[in-house]
Amino acid sequence: MTRPLSAPLDVGFDYTRSLGPTLGRFLSDLRRRKVTGIRGSDGRVHVPPLEYDPVTAERLHEFVDVAATGVVRGWSWIPEPLEGQPLDRPFAWALIQLDGADTSLLHAVDAGSPEQMGTGARVRARWRGERVGAITDIECFELSDEPAEEPTEADDVTMVTTPVNLHYTHSASPTEDPFLRGLMEGRLIAQRCPSCEKVYFPPRPACPTDGVPTTDQVELADRGTITTFCVVNVPFLGQRIPPPYVSAYVLLDGADIPFLHLLLGVAPEDVRMGMRVEAVWKPREEWGPTMQNIDHFKPSGEPDAPFDSYSQHL
C-alpha cells in the first residue's frame, strides 16, 4: 500500500498574557535582574511565586527576595535542542532550588557536557542583556560558585507575549487518498454507504450514520446546486481569500451532502439558494491533491433547483 498523501500544517500565534499582580511582580523583577518568590501559608517560599496557596487556596501576598544562585536538585541532558528551547547547543534541563527558596525552578543549565552536570551542583543565573520581563530574561544558568550580576532599575511589565508555533504533518486518510489523487486528474470521486446508500463527497472512511465502511466508489460531475451560503465581509487574521466573497454549500448532482466552496461570477446580492452552479477549474498545470484545483464555482445558467430538491440537505 502506498503512503497516504501528507502536507505540512503550521499553526502559530503570539499569545498575549495579562500577568496580574503576582506574576507581574515576578517578571518585572526578572527585568531588574532580581528573583522574587512568595511565602505560602506553611512558611515555604515558592519560586516562581504562586498566585494562590496550594494548602489554603487563599491569595498569597508576602513577596520574598531570593538569590539568583542556587543548587541543582535534579536534571536531564538534552543532546539535541529543539526549536524554542533556551539554548541551541546541548544543555541540561534542571530543577534549581535558588538560595532562599523552598521549591525548585525549572530552567536550562549551560553545562557543556553531561559529565559536568550533577545533582547538588552550584549554579548562578546568566542574565540576558536585553530584558523584557520574561522567564527568558534569565538566558540560562551556569555552573558557578560566584554570585550573579547585581540588580538594576527597570520599569514594571504587566503583559508578556508567548509565541506558540506548532508544525504538523497532516496526512490524508486511506479513504481521502484516492479522492485526492482523483482531484489531481480532475475527477470528483465520492463514496456510497452500502447500507443507507447515501453518497458522500468528500468521501468518509465510514458512514457517520451507519458506522460501516463506505466501499462503493462513485464518480460525480462537477456541477450541482447551492443549498445555502453566506457572504463573508469580515477580514480576519489568517484569511486566505480577500473579502467580500461568497462561501456556499454546493450539493453536487448525485451527492447526498453539500460541501463549502467559493462562489464567483455573480454579484453577492444575486446569489440564491437553489442556484445551479458548475466548477471552474484552475489551469491543469496548477493541479495538486486538493479541492483548490477547483478555483471556484460559477452559475451554470440553468434554472434554479426547486426548494424540495435540496431542502433535506440544509
Place this chain on the structure above:
Amino acid sequence: MRPAAVVGTGQTHHAAKRLDVSMAGLCREAIDRAMADAGVDWSDIDAVVLGKAPDLFEGVMMPELFLADALGAVGKPLLRVHTAGSVGGSTGNVAASLVQSGVHDRVLAVAFEKQSESNAMWALSVPTPFTMPVHAGAGGYFAPHVRSYIRRASAPEHIGAMVAAKDRRNGARNPYAHLKQPDITVESVQASTMLWDPIRYDETCPSSDGACAVVISSHPTSGRAAWIRATALRTEPTTFAGRDQVNPQAGRDAARALWKQAGITDPLSEVDAAEIYVPFSWFEPMWLENLGFTDVGQGWKLTEAGETEIGGRLPVNPSGGVLSSNPIGASGLLRFAEAAMQVMGTAGDHQVDGARVALGHAYGGGSQFFAMWVVGSEKP
C-alpha cells in the same frame, strides 16, 4: 437520584480585555463571589469541575493543571470538561451529577475564557491541507444555516434585529455584562455592518474575557436554593447526509428528555424565564423551536410578538445573554447560573417577577453538543 441545588453563583465583570488579571485571577473573581453567595468556605468544597473551550483559544494546553491552586483543587478531585462552546453548560451538568449521584455533597463548577490572549476567529479557521480555505470563524459557519432557517420558516428579516436589540437592552440592566447598550434600536441594528450576510455586526456576540462559577450542594447552605429539576446532554456528528443543521436532532432529543425529567408538559406555559445560548441573534427563534417552546417554523412569531422580552410570556435572556457577554467557555455556565439566579430571586435589575422555573441552555461545536438544565425554587 438525590436532590441537588445551586446554592451560590458568581461571575466576573466581563470585558473585551481584562488585562488586570491572569487566567487564575479571572477564575477566582467568579469563584470568590460564588462561594460568598453560597456562604461556604474551601473546606466545604469536595470537588471542582472546570470547563473551557478549545486550548488553542489561549494556547495553554490543559490549563486545569496550572490552575489547580487557584481553583482550590489541591488534594481534591478536579475534572476538566470540554464540549466546545457548550462546555459551560456541560460543566454545570457534570457538577450536578456528582452531587445527585451521592458521590459528593458540594461541588464547585467553574468555567472561563480569556479571549483577549488570542483570536478565536483565527483559532477556528486554521486552514487544513487539501481543503478549500473558505472557513470564516463561527459566524461564517452559522450564517448559511441562519439563511436556511429564514427561508424554511418564512421569517421576516427584522426578527434578528429585534432579538439583538432586546438582548443588548437587557444587558444594560446587568452590572456584569460586557456590552451595555440601553439605547439600541431595531433600526440601529439593521443599520450596522453586514459581517457574514445574513448576520450583521450588532447581531453578533462580542469577544469577552470572563468567568462564571456555581456551587452545587445536596443541602442549602444559604437562605436560597435553585433546585435542579432536570439535566440533559446530547451529541451528534458535525456533518452527515441529511443532517438538519437548523433544527438538530440532538437538541430536540435533549429538550424532550429534559422536559420529561422535569415533569413539564407545556414548556411555554410552565417555564418562567429562559437563558438560551444565542451567539447570533437568529438563534433565538431557531432554539425556541428546537427546544419545543413553539412548533417548527413558529419561533420567530413569539419573538415578533415581544413575548421574549422581560415581562413577556417567556422572557429569553433577561441577563442580556451571549449577545451581551461571550467569554466562550463560560458562556454556557453563565446561562445556567443566570437561570438559577432567576429562581433564587437574585437577578437584580434583570429579575423576572415571580420566576419559579427557569431553563439554562448551551450549544457548541457545529450545533452538535447540547447541554441544558431546568431549575426551580421548589425542592423536588
